Each structure stands twice: as C-alpha cells, then as structure tokens.
Amino acid sequence: MQVYYLEFFVVALGLVMLMVDAFAKLQDKRSLARLGILGLGVVFLLLFAVQSPSNAASPVWKFYAAPDNLSLFFKGVALLTTILSLVMAIDFAPIVLSKIAPPDQGAHPQAGLGEFYSLPVFVCAGLMWMASANNLVSIFVSIEVVSITFIILAGYMRRNVGSLEAGVKYLILGALSAGFLVYGFAWLYGITGSMELGPITEALAKPGVNSTAAMFAFSLILVSLAFKLGAAPFHIWVPDVYQGAPTPITAFLSVGSKAGAAIVTLRLVYPYLTSPVLGTKALAILVVIAILTLLLGNLGALAQKNLKRLMGYSSVGHSGFLIMALASTSYPGAVNALSPVAVFAYYIGAYLLMTLLVFLVLNVLNAADTGETLDSIRGLAKRSPFLAGILLIALASLAGVPLTTGFIGKFLAFKIALDAGQWMLIAAALIGAAAGFYFYLKIAASMYLDAPSSSDGAAIPVNLLTKVSMVILAILILLTGIVPNVIVKLFS
Amino acid sequence: MDPSLTLNPLLLVSGLLFAIGLTGVLARRNLLIIFMCLELMLAAGNLTLVAFSRFHLVDGAPAYDAHVFVFFVITVAAAEVAVGLAIIIALFRSKKTTDVTEVTTMKY
Numbered sequence: 327m328q329v330y331y332l333e334f335f336v337v338a339l340g341l342v343m344l345m346v347d348a349f350a351k352l353q354d355k356r357s358l359a360r361l362g363i364l365g366l367g368v369v370f371l372l373l374f375a376v377q378s379p380s381n382a383a384s385p386v387w388k389f390y391a392a393p394d395n396l397s398l399f400f401k402g403v404a405l406l407t408t409i410l411s412l413v414m415a416i417d418f419a420p421i422v423l424s425k426i427a428p429p430d431q432g433a434h435p436q437a438g439l440g441e442f443y444s445l446p447v448f449v450c451a452g453l454m455w456m457a458s459a460n461n462l463v464s465i466f467v468s469i470e471v472v473s474i475t476f477i478i479l480a481g482y483m484r485r486n487v488g489s490l491e492a493g494v495k496y497l498i499l500g501a502l503s504a505g506f507l508v509y510g511f512a513w514l515y516g517i518t519g520s521m522e523l524g525p526i527t528e529a530l531a532k533p534g535v536n537s538t539a540a541m542f543a544f545s546l547i548l549v550s551l552a553f554k555l556g557a558a559p560f561h562i563w564v565p566d567v568y569q570g571a572p573t574p575i576t577a578f579l580s581v582g583s584k585a586g587a588a589i590v591t592l593r594l595v596y597p598y599l600t601s602p603v604l605g606t607k608a609l610a611i612l613v614v615i616a617i618l619t620l621l622l623g624n625l626g627a628l629a630q631k632n633l634k635r636l637m638g639y640s641s642v643g644h645s646g647f648l649i650m651a652l653a654s655t656s657y658p659g660a661v662n663a664l665s666p667v668a669v670f671a672y673y674i675g676a677y678l679l680m681t682l683l684v685f686l687v688l689n690v691l692n693a694a695d696t697g698e699t700l701d702s703i704r705g706l707a708k709r710s711p712f713l714a715g716i717l718l719i720a721l722a723s724l725a726g727v728p729l730t731t732g733f734i735g736k737f738l739a740f741k742i743a744l745d746a747g748q749w750m751l752i753a754a755a756l757i758g759a760a761a762g763f764y765f766y767l768k769i770a771a772s773m774y775l776d777a778p779s780s781s782d783g784a785a786i787p788v789n790l791l792t793k794v795s796m797v798i799l800a801i802l803i804l805l806t807g808i809v810p811n812v813i814v815k816l817f818s
Numbered sequence: 819m820d821p822s823l824t825l826n827p828l829l830l831v832s833g834l835l836f837a838i839g840l841t842g843v844l845a846r847r848n849l850l851i852i853f854m855c856l857e858l859m860l861a862a863g864n865l866t867l868v869a870f871s872r873f874h875l876v877d878g879a880p881a882y883d884a885h886v887f888v889f890f891v892i893t894v895a896a897a898e899v900a901v902g903l904a905i906i907i908a909l910f911r912s913k914k915t916t917d918v919t920e921v922t923t924m925k926y
Binding site: 466467477478484487488491493495497498502508509511512513519521 | 864921
C-alpha cells in the first residue's frame, strides 16, 4: 500500500463522520467519536502495511517524502494523539454542550457536538502530512491545515470567555507565525532557487552561498517554528491558550501540534546544521533558544496555580529538551554515538505518553466539575485512589523519576548534549529539570499528603474506555522506563 | 522584461510591507486592524516570492514554482480570514469590543 493512502483514509473518515452527523439522525452524537476512534485505529494498523514506493520517479515524491521510519513514527504519534483526544472528548461532551449556544426549538439537543468530534480527524490528516512533507509548499499548507483547524477548536466553546480568548490568541499568533513562515520561505527560495528540501540542502552546502541572506531566512523560519513548538521567546501564548481551550483540545494541541512542529523543524533545520558554511551559526542560535526555553518554561511553571496553565509551562519546558537534542546535532568535531534524531523521536514518544495521561485525568476532573486549580486536587488520593495513582505515575515521568519513560528521555537528551560538549545547555537543562522536579512532585505531594479541600468525598466516576486508555498509557510509561533497551534498539 | 527593473527595489518594497505589517500587529490594539496587518505580512511574502521567481531563470524563462506557492498562500489566507472573522464576531458579541487590551481575563 502506498504511504499517502493513509492521509486519504483519514480525510475520508472525517468526511464520513460529518455526513453521518448531518444525515443519520443519531440519538447520541458521542457514537460519532467512537466511530472516529475505530477508524483511526484501523488506519494505525495500516501503518504497518506501508510499502516502499514502486515508482520512485513519480512526481508525487517531489512534495511528499517517501516513507521512512521517522515519518511513519510521527504519523503513528499523530494517530494515537487524535484517538486519545477523542476518548477525552467523549467525557467532555456535557461541558462543550453547555458552553455553546442553547439549542433552538426543534433542533437536536446535541447540536454542534458532531463537528467537535470530526474536526480533530482533519487535524490528524494535516499532522500526518506534516510528517512527510518535503517541499516548502506542502510544509506550509500542512502546517496551516493544522493551525486553522486548531483555531476553531480552541475557540469552540463560544459562550465561554476563556475559550474565546484562547481562540483569538491562537488566531493572531498563528497568523503571525504564518506570515514569518511565508516570508522566510520566500527568502529560502530566493537563495536556493528550489522549493524541494533535497536541492535546498545541496544549495545551502555550497561554499558560495550568500550566508547573510541564508541566515535571515533561517531566523524568519525559526521564529515561526518557535511559535508552533512553544519555544522561548515566542512561548507567551502557550499558557493562555492551554488554559482557555477545551481540555481535550489542550491535550491535542500540546502533543499533536508539538509533534508536527517538531518533525517540520527537524526537516527544515537539518539542511542548515549539516551545511559546512552555515552550520556553526545556525547551531549558536539553536543553543540560545534551547537555553531560554529550558529556563523560562520550567521556572515559569513554579508560580502556577491552574493545572492546565501549569501544563502549558511544562510543555514549553519539554520543548526546551527537544531543542536541546536538536542543538546537540553534528556539533563540528564531536562524535555522536547516539543519533540525535533517534533521541528527538524518543523524547516525543515519551512526551506523548505522559502528557496525554495527565490530561486524561485532568479531563475526568473537569467533566466532574471538580475545577482545575491546584487546590481542587488536594487530597485526591483519599477520594479517588485510582485517579491519584495514575496521575502520580504521569507526574513522576514528567519530572524524570528513574524507572519511568520520562527519565530515559531526559537521560538521552543529557547524554547527547554531553557527547557534543554543550556545557551551557547542560547547565540550563539541570536547572530546568530541578525546577521540574519541584513543581511536578508538589502536585503529587498535595494529592497524597493534604486533607481534601471539599467535604464531598464521593469517588469521581471514570468510564470504561477512559479507564482502559489510562491503564495502557501508565503501563507503557513504566514498561519503557524499566526496559528501555527494546525501544532504543527500535529507534537506532 | 524592462532591463531597468532589478531585483533589489522589489525586495525593498516587500521588506517595507513586511515591516509595516509587523509594526501594525505589535502596535495596534483593534483586532480587525491587527488582522489586516497580518494579511499585509502575507502579501509581503507573496511579493518576495514572485520577485525571486521572476529573476530566477531556468533556460531563459522564469521559474514558476514560486507562483504556484503564491496561489496556495492566497487560498490559505482566505481560509484564515473566514475562521478569524467568525471568532472576532463571536468575541464582539460576548464582550462588545474588539480591543485586544480587553482580552485579558486569563492571568496567573
């Protein structure tokens, strides 16, 4: 099977969901989400049936990369993230319904919910396309497919001021980043005379390349990608949008959008890093961004009281570790025993497991109207030992406690930075990791040690699908933390 | 092609457009004006693309890759405007203002 069929299937699934929503007169629209989960699950299995292209000369490969392990891995990440976000969206349905317009006379009582379940599927197609885009045009269009759909989703609860604000902020900053991207691409095209990444890499490696113009294009493109990745100093929107958006969408945004931006960054930054003329300069910029992101993200989280906002800062901090892995690439004169791309991919995988697990729990708390501040989960262990245990595993992994996948991810990032001799980066990362230890474990301690904030002691109900997803993610976190060899071998 | 036309003035104009757009986004407070300035930035990118395309000759004819890109940028910008105006209208309905300094309920 050709690799680009996967995106066709996902788009078709999204259209089918819209049609079913419009014509099938469903009693309970939540079954649409179940249809989506099923369909995306099938596409995920089809990932393993992808064959290498039979006709390598076909014009398709000019804007769509032939399948390799990296792009297939990121397609898998996109699919899993979408599936889990839909699982959350099922629980979140009552809140979305209460925050959009009250139904007209005679309309379906769940009017407006169908699109909430269909749009993430289109985002998923965009994310999968990003993983394979190898032409400036297809990179731009796939990024915008994702970002425009996210604008709608972030502002979906239009009777809620927070959600609207999140939508407006994402709209303005998303469009600003698109402006930088187009201008940067225009200059990149002007310097290299090509739209395809292959010829661009060759042109940038030539000794005669105009390095001022090339670095100008690099800076513009990097500004745009830093917005999407949530890297400092362009991370200011992250906490606001994360706090305001509906919780399933926040989860989707923090993992899906970041993974997509990460693979595009990898593809666009590599031609610069491997160029003998521009490599050192590009690397210096990346190192500065990584240090800033590590410090601002992790230190900013210390003062947060809102859990979703805290996860926003945490996501910025993790971007710092990602960029650190990238900035340890092919440092002139250093020998990397470990491939930075493998570390990068591993970190994204680990980030997916632990962040989505935190959001699964937060989403259940949200749906039970428990609130999303630090105070609201005080003494959670007495009320719902299951949720508290799951959240503890996720937080331990985010903090980087040994025997969890988060530890292995951080360890690998430190290892390649060490191999590359990036001492400044390591110092910043140590400070960041220490701050992270404090604020993640502060939440865990408040769950287990403090007295419950409210007198309401009833356990919070968790439905079966959510419970199963939580247990699977928790097991994967521990498994990949205890026997990482298997995974590392898979990547190298 | 008019031989007196060179690449540099075109790049200068597009650079100015980009700078004006960026300044507007950073300095203005009305969401609609900010949105117009964002479109100006995209237009600057388009102009740069067309200019480079015009002067990047392949076998004596301009390369048309960038022209195709421009069409995609215009289409994407149109989609962004459709979504953006809808959100701005929803915001106006709930807050009766399009001033960005009023859009700050979320703080620490």
